[in-house]
Amino acid sequence: MRPKAGVDPARLLRAAPRLLRGIRRRLRPRRVSAEAARWAIRLFLGREPTGREEVAFHRGHGDLNSLRTGFARTREFREFLARIGGEGRYAAPLFLLRPPASPLVPWHFAPPSLAAPVSQLCTAAQLEEPDFAWLCGALGLRPDPHRKVWEFAFVVAALRKAGLLRPGLRALGFGVGQEPIPAFLARQGISVLATDAPPEAIAGQGWESTGQHATGLAPLRRPSLVPNPEFDRLVRFTSCDMNAIPPELEGFDLCWSSCAFEHLGSIEHGLRFVEESLRTLKPGGLAVHTTEFNLSSDAETFEEANLCLFRRHDLEALLERLAQAGHRPWPLNLHPGDAPMDEHVDLPPYALPHLKLLVSRFVTTSIGIVVQKAG
Incomplete structure (x- = not known):
């Protein structure tokens, strides 16, 4: 051939x-x-x-x-599952059930609701409420069973309960990333100062490449919620290190952060931020923050430079200090939910439903903390 x-x-x-x-x-x-x-x-x-x-x-x-x-x-992973109560199923430990040791910490233990929010955990029943669907629609989000979506809904639910969704107010957002809350508040006629960490403060941590960091207004625009001209009139952006809030940031009616202060370097740094955030408010102003809550232990936890899981006693000590200073924490509700979805612990690679997940050997979920500044 x-x-x-x-x-x-x-x-x-x-x-x-x-x-x-x-x-x-x-x-x-x-x-x-x-x-x-x-x-x-x-x-x-x-x-x-x-x-x-x-x-x-x-x-x-x-x-x-x-x-x-x-x-x-693997044997190691199966031993871990046995410690948390079964094959990827969460069983609530008794430390969640007891009342606070301090009478200064207001307490409430019942299935939490977005219709009447307090300081509460993310649970499945809240995702079935008509309020969750409404809040997601108002924020331009799909009502997915995901704790990050719940966090945004919780922040708005708390502001709504406090009567703070009205024109003419001033709002301060910390660690806003690319979330929809600034645009939502602008739609209500509220002036917003949105902040995120300076680039040098997060160098090497991956935030700039994961869609979770903002350096200006562009990623915060939501034309479907508020037209760009109105957004530009009401929303400003500046960098802010949450470990060193500038003294000129003051006189706001409300402030918020969504799963941000667990990334400040340590548990102590995160708790100090919540206290310092109240300094930015007018007397009677409201702070609404969400963060990571350790559902597995009130003794051991995960504490690294880029992520901390807050234990019950960490948050109780914070709320007690705030109450001693004359501030008014909203009641703490640690009911973990009792629906089948509340028993599910998501494992990597993560998928829906995503309300509880593993971090190292601890089960964590989101918690919302609300505090009214002394009047």
């Missing part, structure tokens, strides 16, 4: 080794990346890899789903 006209046999022979290498690469079993293996060890087992050999072993999985299944079957 003669080669086709124009084809150089010598060139084909020279290219043969390269073509064979390409065929071998295509036939070689696929492997997950070393970084994926390392993160799986951290997320599922709550520790760092023991060495290169352990990472190389887990890279043998052909895809991420195989990797996830493999880790779910």
Whole structure:
């Protein structure tokens, strides 16, 4: 058989080794990346890899789903599940049920509601309320069973209950990222100063690449909620380090943050921020903040530079100090919910429903804290 006209046999022979290498690469079993293996060890087992050999072993999985299944079957992960009460199911510990030790901390224990919010946990029943659907519609969000959506709804529900959704007020947002609350408040005729961390304060932490950080007004616009000219008239942006709030930020009717103060470096830093946020308010002003709550333990917790899980006694101590200073915390309600969805603990790779999840060996969810400044 003669080669086709124009084809150089010598060139084909020279290219043969390269073509064979390409065929071998295509036939070689696929492997997950070393970084994926390392993160799986951290997320599922709550520790760092023991060495290169352990990472190389887990890279043998052909895809991420195989990797996830493999880790779910490990002895370490099964022992963790046994400690939290079963195969990825959450059982509420008794420390959630007892009243606060201090009489200064107002207390309420009943299924929480967005129709009558207090300082409360994210639960499944709230997502079934007509108020959740209305709040999501007002914010331009899908009513997904996701705790981040609940956080935005909770902030607005608390402001609504306090009668603070009216024109002429001044609002201050901390760590706003790309959330819809500034646009929603502008639609109500409220002047908003939206803030987020200076770029140098979050360098290397990944916020700038995950759609969770703002450096100006552009990512906060929501033309479907409020026209851009009205948005530009009512909303301003500035950088603000939540660990060092500038003294000129004062005289606001309300302030808020949504899952931001757990990233301030330590539990102490986060609690101090809540206290300092009240300084920005007029007498009688309202602070509404959401954060991470440790549902597994009131003793041990996860505390790293980029994420902290607040325990019950951390928040109770904060509310007691605020009450001693004359401020009025809204009642603390630690009812964790009793629907099947409230028992579900989401595992990586995360999916809906996403109300409770694992961080290291702790189950966490979102909690909303509301405090009225002394009048």
